[in-house]
Amino acid sequence: MSLEVQITIIGGGVIGCAVAYELSRDSGKDIVVVEKNRQIKGENQSSRNSGVIHAGIYYPKKVEPLKAKLCMEGNEMLYRFCAEHNIPNKKTGKLLVATDLLEEEYLEDVYKTAVENQVPGIEMIDGNKVTQYEPNVKAVSALYVPSSGIIESTSLVDKLYRLAESYGAMFLVGNEVFKIEPEGKGFKVKIRSGTEVEIFKTRIIINAAGLYSDDIARMVNPESPYRMDPVKGESAKFYKTKREDIFMNGLNVYPVPFGYLPPDGERLRVPFGEFQKQFNQGKVNRSAGVHLSPTFEKRGKEYIIGDTVTMGPAYSKPKDREDYSQVREEDYYLDMVRSFFPGLKLEDISLHQAGIRARLKNYYDFVIERDPEYPNLINLVGIDSPGLTASLAIARYVSELLRR
Numbered sequence: 001m002s003l004e005v006q007i008t009i010i011g012g013g014v015i016g017c018a019v020a021y022e023l024s025r026d027s028g029k030d031i032v033v034v035e036k037n038r039q040i041k042g043e044n045q046s047s048r049n050s051g052v053i054h055a056g057i058y059y060p061k062k063v064e065p066l067k068a069k070l071c072m073e074g075n076e077m078l079y080r081f082c083a084e085h086n087i088p089n090k091k092t093g094k095l096l097v098a099t100d101l102l103e104e105e106y107l108e109d110v111y112k113t114a115v116e117n118q119v120p121g122i123e124m125i126d127g128n129k130v131t132q133y134e135p136n137v138k139a140v141s142a143l144y145v146p147s148s149g150i151i152e153s154t155s156l157v158d159k160l161y162r163l164a165e166s167y168g169a170m171f172l173v174g175n176e177v178f179k180i181e182p183e184g185k186g187f188k189v190k191i192r193s194g195t196e197v198e199i200f201k202t203r204i205i206i207n208a209a210g211l212y213s214d215d216i217a218r219m220v221n222p223e224s225p226y227r228m229d230p231v232k233g234e235s236a237k238f239y240k241t242k243r244e245d246i247f248m249n250g251l252n253v254y255p256v257p258f259g260y261l262p263p264d265g266e267r268l269r270v271p272f273g274e275f276q277k278q279f280n281q282g283k284v285n286r287s288a289g290v291h292l293s294p295t296f297e298k299r300g301k302e303y304i305i306g307d308t309v310t311m312g313p314a315y316s317k318p319k320d321r322e323d324y325s326q327v328r329e330e331d332y333y334l335d336m337v338r339s340f341f342p343g344l345k346l347e348d349i350s351l352h353q354a355g356i357r358a359r360l361k362n363y364y365d366f367v368i369e370r371d372p373e374y375p376n377l378i379n380l381v382g383i384d385s386p387g388l389t390a391s392l393a394i395a396r397y398v399s400e401l402l403r404r
């Protein structure tokens, strides 16, 4: 490896790979991606998520302007990319359901945001129309969102990685960045693989280190204000063909977003105004809720949408950023969905997997910016949901930031 490179990307999750793809495909730039896992597609957020292509209905422009913009742009870019490169995906559509008057206030709030963000094709529908889409889902009203879908996320990461590599980006897999020293306008980067240490210089660093991106930002600038407050999202599953009353046609079905109390994630059932007050005071967190989503399964070499319906995420506080243990039990999932999916029984449910979100403390939007002291460091911090959906738009945003 050359002792000096133009651009170093730290992290080979979907964001690092998308940025490597975007920057390498027409530039001939000298790009290195450093990934501490032994393989791309290793344990990280990009391999342990719900695989939902979000439509952009949740992010008010005032509070989360980057999430609103990049989710909307990313949604379209992702469907196009998947079609071009044969990535398993489906525009399933989504129902966001309210089961009583209290939940309708929350639904109304999401609807306003969706209208403001100009999410295409959305429609408020009544309970009868809901059952036309999904016969076993019970609701008084719902928001129908046609541009929501699902994707097999590891296939996306793999394709971005392979394309970037074919355009000349170099991937140093199984290497951890453990020290960065600013030097002139660039940086000296120290990486290790087991006991072997290598040092190289780079002009630009793009910090796409997911759950560790706040640490990387502070490695360069100890004054960096961002702090990770990771949250665990666990999921369970059931088989929709087990009984007629749990069959689903294949839409994403979500409850209205609600408040949950830290640290154990207990749901808050209060009028919307009260929730908003407590949320603004930082007393409760907001969750998209335990939803039902069709799931890709591998059959031979192909991915198909099988009979499995994934339920999640159920939030809890992880012990650390690698704590993938499952603390939620089957009855929790049943409790969370029984109001809108009454046919499900405890014995239908089995536990699935856990992932950890790179959520920031007291900050809700994505952070994508140059470090104020060391402008050749571009930090991507707090890239939690909808980071998968927004990945290609985030990569384009970074490329534009580099040109400014």
Ligand SMILES: Cc1cc2nc3c(=O)[nH]c(=O)nc-3n(C[C@H](O)[C@H](O)[C@H](O)COP(=O)(O)OP(=O)(O)OC[C@H]3O[C@@H](n4cnc5c(N)ncnc54)[C@H](O)[C@@H]3O)c2cc1C
Binding pocket: 010, 011, 012, 013, 014, 015, 016, 034, 035, 036, 037, 042, 043, 044, 045, 046, 047, 048, 049, 050, 051, 052, 053, 054, 175, 176, 177, 178, 208, 209, 210, 211, 212, 213, 232, 233, 234, 313, 354, 355, 356, 357, 358, 383, 384, 385, 386, 387, 388, 389, 390
């Ligand atoms: C439970 C859950 C459900 C989600 N559901 C959805 C969803 O349905 N739709 C959606 O759009 N988004 C979803 N997300 C969010 C989405 O998965 C993330 O936003 C996205 O995967 C972030 O990608 P990333 O590349 O930034 O981070 P990661 O995938 O975590 O990758 C970061 C990489 O950096 C590497 N790294 C860290 N430190 C170093 C170091 N010092 N040196 C070298 N390498 C390092 C790590 O090993 C890791 O591979 C979900 C996330 C979770 C956890």
